[in-house]
Amino acid sequence: MSNVPSHDTAPRGGGLRHGLMLAVSLAFLCTMGLVLPHGDSGDAFREWLIRHPGFRPLLGGLWGIVVVEGLAGLFSSADTWKGRLRRFLLTALVPPLRMVTASSKPLGWFWLPGAGWRPAGEEMSEKLEQKLALPMVILTLLVLPVLGAELTGGETLENHPHMALATHLTTCVIWIGFTVEFLWMVTAAPNKLAYCLQNWINLVIILLPLAAFLRVLTAFRLARMIRAGKLLRAYRLRGLWSRLWRLALLFNLVERLHKRDPAKYCAALEQKINDLEEQLTEARAKLDAAREKITQPPSA
Template sequence: MNRYIKQVDQFAAAPMFFSAVFFLVFVAGTLHLSNVESPGIVLDICNWCLFLLYPLFILEAVVHLALGSPRWKFNLLYCLIPPLRICARDQMTGRAIWFPILAWQEVTDEFREKIQKSFSAPMLIIALLVLPLFAVEHYWQKQIESSPILADMTALATGLIWFAFTLEFTVMISIEEKRLEYCRKHWIDLAVICLPMIAFMRALRLAQLTKTARVFRLKSLVIKLYRALLVLEVINRILHRNPEKRIARLEVVLAEKEREIEGIKAEMAFLSEKIAVKSLQNAENPAQQSITRKAA
């Protein structure tokens, strides 16, 4: 049975990785095109693509459930949140992740550092694209509002930025050991990712209960807050490129590792002492038994 589980892992790795990436692309399109006052056919395409891709995640979960895979519960999670499938670990050990070009790689500190570096420069460029995009939206506001094509293009550009941030966060949170600590340090990224989704669900609910005008007032407020978070993210990305700050962060990491090493040494010393005492007791017991027999 383990052989079949490994074969399914090998066969599904690439198709499911790209399916999850495309699913995230279409989610980005749906979230941001829904903010357009008169969404066109592009929004319908995104919704239909999501509808067609989703059964793949259900099918994979059913297969692993039928095979009794050790990590089949994670596939149920991927059915709830398909983009998390991007960095699914192997079913047998849970220590390896599949990436394009790299193929299967064991998650180690070196691998985490490599992935983080590969995201660093592209994400800084994408973050800087926020500024000209906002400038276009500000100076060409009337033209964008009067042209559905321009409105769709600006929404898709914003969606692309959201997609990049979400992809990076999904990958990094999947390979990090201290995930809560990572979320705490990257709370701006988390806010940038979650705000459009919360606003979409809220607007959807309001659209069913109240007038359309109130929905668009909410969308306008959310868009302003979202832009502020993106600008804050740009500043944060630039500051993190500062080598002095990088050294300070590495010093903190080094101090944590040194404390862990000291803790391991202390535990080893305690166990060694415990073994020595036990060995001494075992050596004394035969001698005491021999003296007792002679006395008897």
């Protein structure tokens, strides 16, 4: 029996509420994206934003809205309590997830702007991937002017605040776009773990700025207890992660452009199939050898 939700059981109502919650979750994601280090530029703007008296209340307020709405949704769902609590905890810990799921809606459905609740599954995943393919290629191409600005500006980029801010905001847009795409795609995928493994480079693009931010934040908190050299190494490590992030974006761009060419994409898929068939043949040979050893009578 198929586990794919039927359209007859589609969640109904609450379109305005879920649309507003999508906006709240996206606002939280954008606010976080602005303070993450996506490169070697924009430090002055990030520090100003973090120190701004309205930053923490804004972030906390958006987070609070997601939590309160999730608590209310626990009592308006026809799903099991285990499923409701699981979705509530996920959205409470990772507020951007509220863009695609809710504690008040059953498992196997996700929210799409303009389309409402849609069933997760292979068919929906393929349709969504086709719709997002071209916009994501265009978005990923933005890394090229960013690289150009950083290569031409070099260490003096921060001496040109407008260019540094533009570079930072562009990388923020790229990061937000990748995060939103990943949330939609992983929620729509029938096998979420398999999707994460197949698209590990997307996870790297999303997680590297978070790791760099936590590293530098920890260094600042311990600045009074550690030597300045360790803080400097933290900045250098962040620079290394920034370069890795650029490399991951370029790798992703090549892969996406490769998929846009059907002939090359088919050739690549055929090669993958051949490799998998060779591995399968080798595995079967090993299995036959192992079975043969089992069936052989023990030697006297």
